[in-house]
Amino acid sequence: MRITSALVDPALLELPWPTPLEDWPSDHLVALPQGISRHVVRFVRLDGTVYAAKETRERIAEREYDLLRALERLGAPAVEAVAIVADRVAADGEHLEPVLVTRHLQFSLPYRAVFSHTLRPETMNRLLDALAALLVRLHLLGFFWGDCSLSNTLFRRDAGAFAAYLVDAETGALHLRLSNGQRDEDLEIARTNIFGESLDLQAAGLLHEAIDPEQVSDEVVRRYETLWHELTHEEKVEKDTRRNMERRIRRLNEMGFDVEEVSMSVVDSQVHIRPKVVDAGHHTRRLLRLTGLDAEENQARRLLNDLDAYRAESDLADESQAAHRWLTEVFEPVVRAVPAALRRKLEPPELFVQIIEHRFHLSEKAGRDVGLAPAVQSFLNDVLVHRPDEQAILGYDAGEDDEPVEETVSPEL
Template sequence: MRYLFRPPAVEAAALLPLPWEQPLAEWDESLLLHVPQRGISRHVVRFVAAEGSVFALKEIAEPLARKEYALLGEFVEEGLPSVSALGICVDRPDGQEAILVTRYLEYSMSYRHLFSSPRTQYSTSQLLDTMVVLLVRLHLAGIFWGDCSLSNTLFRPDADGLTAYLVDAETVERRPALSAGMRRYDVDLARERVGAELMDLQFGELLSVDIDPIAVAESLPGRYEALWDAVTRTEVFRRDEQRYRVAERLQWINDLGFDAGEVELVHTPEGVRLHVQTRVSEPGQHRRELFRLTGLEAQENQARRMLNDLRSYRAWLEQESGRPVPETVAGHRWMAEIYVPVTEAVPRHLAGRLAPAQMFHEVLEHRWFLSEQAGRDVGTTAALVSYLDSELPRTPVEMTTPAVLAAGEETRS
């Protein structure tokens, strides 16, 4: 047998003692980890824990395993939303298929949980739009998925919204650019698969009675075309509008969750023609700004909300001191006096339920809600106490970090 792993080496070393020579379906249950509400797979898939992380192991033909391993590495390097591959095991005894090892996506949820949970806060429309954003990002990067489905997508909370991540890349084709026909074909495949998956949930009585699987699936192409047009269309305007119309378009692209690349302006008899090359990397304007000021890593919408709180805190500091406060100073003080006390106040039995940035966002939302009810600002401390008592304990296990899942398995055993 041969193993090919990417760093960090400590993770790879921790997985080496596993019985790679045995068929994955026959591995002892004591080696495996139960991950709730995962999607359906046509391959044998198992989960294991090592070095505080959780990994998905999938048996698949060696050429496909090598292809998917390489593609997922490219996607991660380019900032495309996808799971990351740790390694592959090939040349297994008796002609067995290869095993592809990917990292479990922390704090993610499967479509089965999102559509079947009565407590989910996300609407069907929101889920479909999130999936469409992922598909548009891939198409802008010249990536034909070929198997876009709910089962092959994971969803992770990002402030009040979601971010979708590609899980399975074995059918992916990559080209310099996709033709309109290839894009339409990919969208049609997605429509068919989404409809079938929702009908499966309906048959199992896991889907809300007010959701029509066919209607939801049929809405996907229209949602896709609307977003594709929004981020790729060419606009024409008067020369005296040039400055503000360019700024407006760039801001609009950012608001849709994309980054603007090269801007092309062409003067024609009809006016100024504007075309913006939309970048396919994961949006990062607010993430980069938050990291610069605080050193925190967060998703884009989380970062936007935390920056707003940081700016509000800076304004309060300036009002209290009667003098300007540099943004870097405000960032360090906000971290030490606001963010860290909130995220470290989580009791031990609830630790790891949410990513710290998401938990902080929800505390801010809870503070706003309580303040609306009280008709005054209740303050972060009171909001935190209420949130830890009434809201965080209700967080589904599906959103729990893998380290907590692994700890739970060890406790049960």
């Protein structure tokens, strides 16, 4: 057996590699929702970390491993490649296919898990927005996917929206820059795949009657083209250049993209403005810099809004000092208030965002600010306890914990 890895987890050596993945014993496996795959895929949990193991041909495994590592270096939204396990030999001497090992993305769901019940059109729209944004971000990096689909994407909740991640890169290719023809080809593949997946959902009764499968696939392309145009087009203005430039950059920041530089040229008394977009995550990076919290973009925006409100109420001029106090006096006490049995329901940033929303609705109903502590207690008892478990925990049954929470929220809130 041969393991190729930048940083191998010694626990990987304990897995039954001489056995085909299809026959791995259940005591090594994690029961997780799984998307459609042409390969045998198994989830395992080692020392608190969940990995996905996929059996495939060696050339394909090496190619995908290299691509995922390259995407990681570029900061792309994709799963993390961990290792390739090759030269596997069964007890009877049969040579087994290599296995690509990736780190499972916590709190993520394949699209079939999201569609475990009939989704409303509004929820479908948020999924399409996430998929379109993912494809745009990959294309900006010069990555040709070659098999964009719902099946090859993982979704994480992001403050009422979804964030999408690439989970299968075996048909991809990384270039310095994609041509319009390459982008069009990727879009057509996406359109075809998503149309077929939507028909499959419709046949299973999981697509809302108001949703047309053909419109779903066309809508992804439309949203992609709208976002791509906003990010890349050259804007022509005749006056008030500064205000137009600031407005353009603000729109891009609100979409979660940073602008590294702006190029301007004057042609026939018109100013041509073209921003250079370098990456997604404007709010994510600001939150990480101020607090050390790693969150999705929409989550980060909402957390920063709460931080800014706290700073204004506390009359703290120094942003770093305000961030430290907000983290220790507001965010962390809320997270600690959640009983251990319920912490696997939502990741901390999403939990905090939903509690903020819950507080707002309670305050609107009461006609006054109900305060953070009562909002937390109400959310735990009335909302969180009834939510399904979205974290990958072996042997955990969400139904076991569906009892009212008796713990009282810490008085520090």
